[in-house]
Amino acid sequence: MADGGEITRLLRAWSRGDGDALEALIPLVYEELRRLAAGQMRAENPGHTLSPTGLVHESFLKLVEQKHSPDWQDRKHFFVVASKAMRQLLVDHARRKHARKRDPGAPAEWPGQYQMPGAPWDVIDLDRALDRLEQNEPRMAKAVELRFFGGLNLDEIATTMDVSAPTISRELRLAEAWLAHEIRGDPQD
Numbered sequence: 001m002a003d004g005g006e007i008t009r010l011l012r013a014w015s016r017g018d019g020d021a022l023e024a025l026i027p028l029v030y031e032e033l034r035r036l037a038a039g040q041m042r043a044e045n046p047g048h049t050l051s052p053t054g055l056v057h058e059s060f061l062k063l064v065e066q067k068h069s070p071d072w073q074d075r076k077h078f079f080v081v082a083s084k085a086m087r088q089l090l091v092d093h094a095r096r097k098h099a100r101k102r103d104p105g106a107p108a109e110w111p112g113q114y115q116m117p118g119a120p121w122d123v124i125d126l127d128r129a130l131d132r133l134e135q136n137e138p139r140m141a142k143a144v145e146l147r148f149f150g151g152l153n154l155d156e157i158a159t160t161m162d163v164s165a166p167t168i169s170r171e172l173r174l175a176e177a178w179l180a181h182e183i184r185g186d187p188q189d
Helices: 004-015 019-042 052-064 075-100 123-136 138-149 154-161 165-184
Strands: none
Touching: 004 019, 004 075, 019 052, 019 075, 052 075, 075 123, 075 138, 075 154, 123 138, 123 165, 138 154, 138 165, 154 165
């Protein structure tokens, strides 16, 4: 993994419009982005048309092509934003696939599904429920997003969010129960 200080320096230079900084940044963050994407793609159905490499490329393009580059705070901020971009791409992809499947004669096939207790859940339903969770419990929603869309483990989430790993573990369990209730109407025990 690349030095966080160097990544932060390059991100800030890129925010100021330094194209050379972006060129130097790409090889430093690529492997970690690819690891995050591979984690997300493991949760997808076999035969998904996006590959981890494709997801990295599309999400990075989404970050680069923004009208205004975010005011990058540090390495953690970059990977949080990249995880969000990956989530949006997977949800958009699932929506397009789902729209094509609406033909009444087509067999029922769910787009991307994510593995959580009581899952698989449709990625579109998960996205909608996460938006509702974010309204009341933004930290829980962010932890779920980093875990299931960003592929981060408990320690990485705790570091990214500046919260202890036991707190993240507890909040993920609560969020998963809440999401199960929201998505499936499961009674909470």
